[in-house]
Amino acid sequence: MDEGEGVADARDPAADARDPAADLRDPGAELAAVVAMRRLADRMEDAAVEKAMRAGWSWSDVAQALGVTRQAVHKKHAKRLIEAGVSLRRRR
């Protein structure tokens, strides 16, 4: 179908969107899979961090286990956990 390399001949992305069952060679499906996994990872992180903090883990412990800085995990989760009524350990 695609004769030559012209940009004008590029496949219409809409054709892919119409066929969501298309396999991962379709960049639209591949990117959607990335979005879905990222969202799932975010939700898993929220749930797991909350569980750890309720179990009395420190921010440092959570940060070490997640492989991020303590500041990053605090910034990302502190407000939500406080609003959820989780009592957080003061330091360490």
Next chain:
Amino acid sequence: MGRTYVDSVLVRAAEEARGRGARLTEAEHLLLALAAEAEGDAPDLLSPAGLDRRAVERALAREFEDGLAAAGVSVADRELLEPRGSARNPSDMGESGRRVLEVAMTLARKRDLGPAHILLGLLELKVGTVPRAFALAGVDVDDLKARTLAVLDERGKTD
């Protein structure tokens, strides 16, 4: 003059984004905001296409699971598939939301923009969550687009 319709729909879309834990306001949040409207062009156009609020939520959930399935991921804990609110407001409008507004803005001046313009912007999207969700839900996008254009025509869309 009070706030325009666009201002109000953007605020409601940002609330939808926050309610789903999204960092950016995206096209799907505009769609959710439209589908939550009780009267006017939004329900008049969306309902015959089978897109009430619940149906839109279901379509988005299905798109999410379809993405996971494409990656070979299955989730044992169904609760992880449920949208979860965030304590933070979205920081910005994502590219998909911008595209919707760009299309809408080509059709009318800002203060004249209504739900049908936003909907047309959503229907013109070629990639991303919204067209995928429409496809998975079996929405006849072309028919919905034709009906939306007819409504805009009736309204006498410019000047």
